[in-house]
Amino acid sequence: xxxxxxxxxxxxxxxxxxxxxxxxxxxxxxxxxxxxxxxxxxxxxxxxxxxxxxxxxxxxxxxxxxxxxxxxxxxxxxxxxxxxxxxxxxxxxxxxxxxxxxxxxxxxxxxxxxxxxxxxxxxxxxxxxxxxxxxxxxxxxxxxxxxxxxxxxxxxxxxxxxxxxxxxxxxxxxxxxxxxxxxxxxxxxxxxxxxxxxxxxxxxxxxxxxxxxxxxxxxxxxxxxxxxxxxxxxxxxxxxxxxxxxxxxxxx
Amino acid sequence: xxxxxxxxxxxxxxxxxxxxxxxxxxxxxxxxxxxxxxxxxxxxxxxxxxxxxxxxxxxxxxxxxxxxxxxxxxxxxxxxxxxxxxxxxxxxxxxxxxxxxxxxxxxxxxxxxxxxxxxxxxxxxxxxxxxxxxxxxxxxxxxxxxxxxxxxxxxxxxxxxxxxxxxxxxxxxxxxxxxxxxxxxxxxxxxxxxxxxxxxxxxxxxxxxxxxxxxxxxxxxxxxxxxxxxxxxxxxxxxxxxxxxxxxxxxxxxxxxxxxxxxxxxxxxxxxxxxxxxxxxxxxxxxxxxxxxxxxxxxxxxxxxxxxxxxxxxxxxxxxxxxxxxxxxxxxxxxxxxxxxxxxxxxxxxxxxxxxxxxxxxxxxxxxxxxxxxxxxxxxxxxxxxxxxxxxxxxxxxxxxxxxxxxxxxxxxxxxxxxxxxxxxxxxxxxxxxxxxxxxxxxxxxxxxxxxxxxxxxxxxxxxxxxxxxxxxxxxxxxxxxxxxxxxxxxxxxxxxxxxxxxxxx
Numbered sequence: 076x077x078x079x080x081x082x083x084x085x086x087x088x089x090x091x092x093x094x095x096x097x098x099x100x101x102x103x104x105x106x107x108x109x110x111x112x113x114x115x116x117x118x119x120x121x122x123x124x125x126x127x128x129x130x131x132x133x134x135x136x137x138x139x140x141x142x143x144x145x146x147x148x149x150x151x152x153x154x155x156x157x158x159x160x161x162x163x164x165x166x167x168x169x170x171x172x173x174x175x176x177x178x179x180x181x182x183x184x185x186x187x188x189x190x191x192x193x194x195x196x197x198x199x200x201x202x203x204x205x206x207x208x209x210x211x212x213x214x215x216x217x218x219x220x221x222x223x224x225x226x227x228x229x230x231x232x233x234x235x236x237x238x239x240x241x242x243x244x245x246x247x248x249x250x251x252x253x254x255x256x257x258x259x260x261x262x263x264x265x266x267x268x269x270x271x272x273x274x275x276x277x278x279x280x281x282x283x284x285x286x287x288x289x290x291x292x293x294x295x296x297x298x299x300x301x302x303x304x305x306x307x308x309x310x311x312x313x314x315x316x317x318x319x320x321x322x323x324x325x326x327x
Numbered sequence: 328x329x330x331x332x333x334x335x336x337x338x339x340x341x342x343x344x345x346x347x348x349x350x351x352x353x354x355x356x357x358x359x360x361x362x363x364x365x366x367x368x369x370x371x372x373x374x375x376x377x378x379x380x381x382x383x384x385x386x387x388x389x390x391x392x393x394x395x396x397x398x399x400x401x402x403x404x405x406x407x408x409x410x411x412x413x414x415x416x417x418x419x420x421x422x423x424x425x426x427x428x429x430x431x432x433x434x435x436x437x438x439x440x441x442x443x444x445x446x447x448x449x450x451x452x453x454x455x456x457x458x459x460x461x462x463x464x465x466x467x468x469x470x471x472x473x474x475x476x477x478x479x480x481x482x483x484x485x486x487x488x489x490x491x492x493x494x495x496x497x498x499x500x501x502x503x504x505x506x507x508x509x510x511x512x513x514x515x516x517x518x519x520x521x522x523x524x525x526x527x528x529x530x531x532x533x534x535x536x537x538x539x540x541x542x543x544x545x546x547x548x549x550x551x552x553x554x555x556x557x558x559x560x561x562x563x564x565x566x567x568x569x570x571x572x573x574x575x576x577x578x579x580x581x582x583x584x585x586x587x588x589x590x591x592x593x594x595x596x597x598x599x600x601x602x603x604x605x606x607x608x609x610x611x612x613x614x615x616x617x618x619x620x621x622x623x624x625x626x627x628x629x630x631x632x633x634x635x636x637x638x639x640x641x642x643x644x645x646x647x648x649x650x651x652x653x654x655x656x657x658x659x660x661x662x663x664x665x666x667x668x669x670x671x672x673x674x675x676x677x678x679x680x681x682x683x684x685x686x687x688x689x690x691x692x693x694x695x696x697x698x699x700x701x702x703x704x705x706x707x708x709x710x711x712x713x714x715x716x717x718x719x720x721x722x723x724x725x726x727x728x729x730x731x732x733x734x735x736x737x738x739x740x741x742x743x744x745x746x747x748x749x750x751x752x753x754x755x756x757x758x759x760x761x762x763x764x765x766x767x768x769x770x771x772x773x774x775x776x777x778x779x780x781x782x783x784x785x786x787x788x789x790x791x792x793x794x795x796x797x798x799x800x801x802x803x804x805x806x807x808x809x810x811x812x813x814x815x816x817x818x819x820x821x822x823x824x825x826x827x828x829x830x831x832x833x
Contacts, residue, residue: 079648083589086641090592101599103606103621122514125521144521145612149620157606205478209503211829212480213528213609216572219478223591237476254442254502255481258473284522287513290444290506308521309528309609 090224095316096327100161104311105143107160107182108136110175114154120147126283133175139168139280142308161311162326164318165304171280188324189271189302196269197243198323200232203273204242204266208259209285210249213309214276218248220312228316231325239263244271244302250278250285256292263299271322273303275315280304333393338544338766341372341782344382344397352383352398353409353416364394365687366674367769368795369419371427372782377402379427382793384767384780388692393767402427408434415674418799441501441832458497461487466494469814473502480828484817491813496806503832511792516781517542517616517757523779524611526794527830531607532558532565533772534794534830535614537779540695540768542616545783546758553749554618555696556742560631561604561613563735563742566773568597570678570728570735571642573825577725578649580819581658586649593638593645600634603627618754623746632743639736646729659722663808663820666719673807674800677775679824682727683719689771701745705734721816724823731773760787774798774827796830 092098100106112133121129128140129147134154136147148155160179165171170185188194207215221228222235236242239262251259263272277283280301282291305318320326331345356366364385371379381398400406408431410417420431421440428447431437436459439446460468466489473481481502487495507526511519523538524531536558543550550558571594578586598608605613605621613619623631649655665675670683680687690703707730716723760783770777775797782791805824809817 079644079651080585083641083645083648084585086644087589087592090595101602103603105606105612123518125518142521142611143607145606145620146521206474207478207480207503209505209829209832210480211525211528212827213525213531213611215478215480216529217608220595223595224588225592225595235478249503250505252502252504253444254504255473258481258502262474278525284525285505285507285510288506288510290504308525308611311608 091227092225092313095226095313096320098313100159100311100313102159104159104161105145105157107158107163107179108138108141108148108173109156109158109179110134110136110173110177111154111156112176114152116147116150116153116155120150120153126277126281127286135172135174137172137281138163138306139171139304140277140283140286141306142277142283144308161314162317162321163306163310163314164321165306166302166322168280168301168304171304171306186321189322193269193271194324197271198325201244201319201323202234202236202242203244203246204236204239204262205246205248206259206262208247208249208255208279209252209291210276210278214248214279217309217312218246218275218315221315226312226316231316231320233316233319239265240267242266242270244273246273246275247279248275250282250288250291251293251295252290253292256295259295263295271302272299273305273319274301275305275310277306277308280306283308331395333395333767337393338547338761338764339395341763341765344380344395344765346399347396349381349398349400349406349409352381352396353413355383355385355394355396356413356415366415366419367393367776368778368780368793369416369423370780370793371423371429372791373427379429381423382765382780384778386693388687391692393693395767400429402429405430405432407432410434414672415800418803439501441504443504444506458485458499459487459495461494463489465490482828486814486817488814491815493809493812493814493817496809496817498802498806500802500828500831503829505829505833507833508792508794511781512789516545516760516789520615521611526833527796527827528609529569530565530772530774530777530796530827530830532561532610532613533770533774533777534779536562537768537770537777539614539616540770541766541779541781542757542760544766544768545760545764545781547761548617548755548757550618550696550755551749551751551753552700553622553746553751554753554755555700556745556749557619557622557753558614559697560739560742561601561610561619562770562772563739564597564601564604565610567638567732567735568594568601569773569825570732571597573822574646574649574725574728576822576825577721577819580822581655583649583652583655586645589645590642593642596634596638600631603631615754617757618752620754622753628743628746632740635736635739639733642729642732650726650729656722658819659725660720662721662816663812663823664718664720665804665808667717669807670719670804673803675804676800677771677797678727678731678773679724679801679804680775682717682723684717687776689769689776693769697742701742703738705730721819721823760789762787772797774825775801794833796827798826798831801826802831
């Protein structure tokens, strides 16, 4: 029995991603949209966008609403190509809009660093409290994956804690249902200041697919401004880790 | 005729639905206790004025058929509750009460299911119905949630305990309610794949397959063999990935850390294979009505096969070590038991049902597409005693994950082999939904039976969309499993089921 376990451990080898900051993902990954200046999208393609993230003249994609489903990129003669660039985190809501001709470098340069005070306090230790507010469990599982043996966000002093009392940041997943609105507010209030608000996934950022549903209550965001936006559906664990590291001044 | 037989994924004119009394619906299921029909779902379709047509779907797992029947009633009507005799009805009746105000007279515990925004029952979850309570010297209650300690979805658990022993667990969900069913009615049904993937994001391929099957049934579309193979590869990778993650989490809950880390890393390899297949670790974007969006070439096929073989062997080796370890068995065995009779009475489905000895697996009983053309087979693995584990405890629900990982990965290799001859394209054009129809589509997701159903109106528009995730039946199974167990064993029991909150709350 012990021998079998040792053999399994031997085969397991060394699995940590050596450097999450410079790591690449599979070329199939649907990440940063590169939009050509020429060409346009049909009215049908725009209407079929599940997150209503597309606009024309010029063609632009709001990554705060985009589920990276690839539908517009698969359309005939589409000017949109989804690259596998996965460093998508931003610090302002309007910075999430990608317009025809926007390069990845331009997009990435928009993301700001936290203040000196934030970097001094949280640069080497940041504890997250997760609130799933009607998330579909994809964002939640990817957030969990940031702490597994592969991505191991703990190597940077970033960890997920069980109580808001122990946390420096609240990370929200899901579009925030009516039935979770109070619990989200309570969790935020139970977290001691100074604290960060992080939104993970298109649903948290904009309501996403569910934006039109009367079952949502997003008034929380009228009073609280997020510090970090992590787009995707769900965001890749490396997108999450790098969005946070970048804000702490430890990314590229 | 009190019921109409259906082929799986069939669509019939809505007007052909038989009309029977509500008691007759119970009679059809009551027979099932002696080998007849199993209740799959019961839901209401609102009609003109206050009329509500109830639709009941049944499965005959031995014959591989479905049957459907209807009841004509109205909002606010009173029907005799079937729950006291047939517990499988209890949530469906609560749902009808919450949605349409139809009162099941004699229901033992009538309270809201998910507190939808447009319910006639109390809207806010705090104003809801009372919980069970218990009095005595050593008794106490433990309330957990909606926000949990881990990174998981929200729900409220109320334990009634006598010392350390759980007498009863009441599970109150609804926090995740997003109004999903209604969103399916906005715009063409065929454009709702992304929404279907989000019904429960950890079972994205299962829900997208059920949705696509429904669109295909309504439009009478047949998908290419190659598309069916790629769908089944996506489904089985999803199943294997989740089962590996759950074995990791089960090991974590008993402090068996080598299992926690190694199973989790194997899961990463499997879901990264889904990423290589379709661009998403959760299989999103793979399924589209009519077929799939992505094909694979021989190079990618070989790469997937190599990963699958490696993980199959490594998972088998690690599982052999885990399930032979006394410290693991001491925690898994006889913990959280649901016996076969209870499982059948409450309608348990999926691996949880199979671990309690039920023969419920849509891949075998109601196969479609690849599962019908390329027979899926199981090779039951013997445990240490030489028996197949159907003990209904955490051990059985963990061991069956190990079995299913092996079955799924073996089947993926077979399907990859069939790709060489299936060169008929990856998608067929989809015809628009026919008007005035009702259709059902069943898929065996990793959690179990996943049902999507739709009723179309005069223009082919979606008049009613209905989803039943495996979790809808199985949450009650968890509540019964923890009875008479230590309250500290709850996380272990919970993980062995790993049910969906949002798939239940919709």
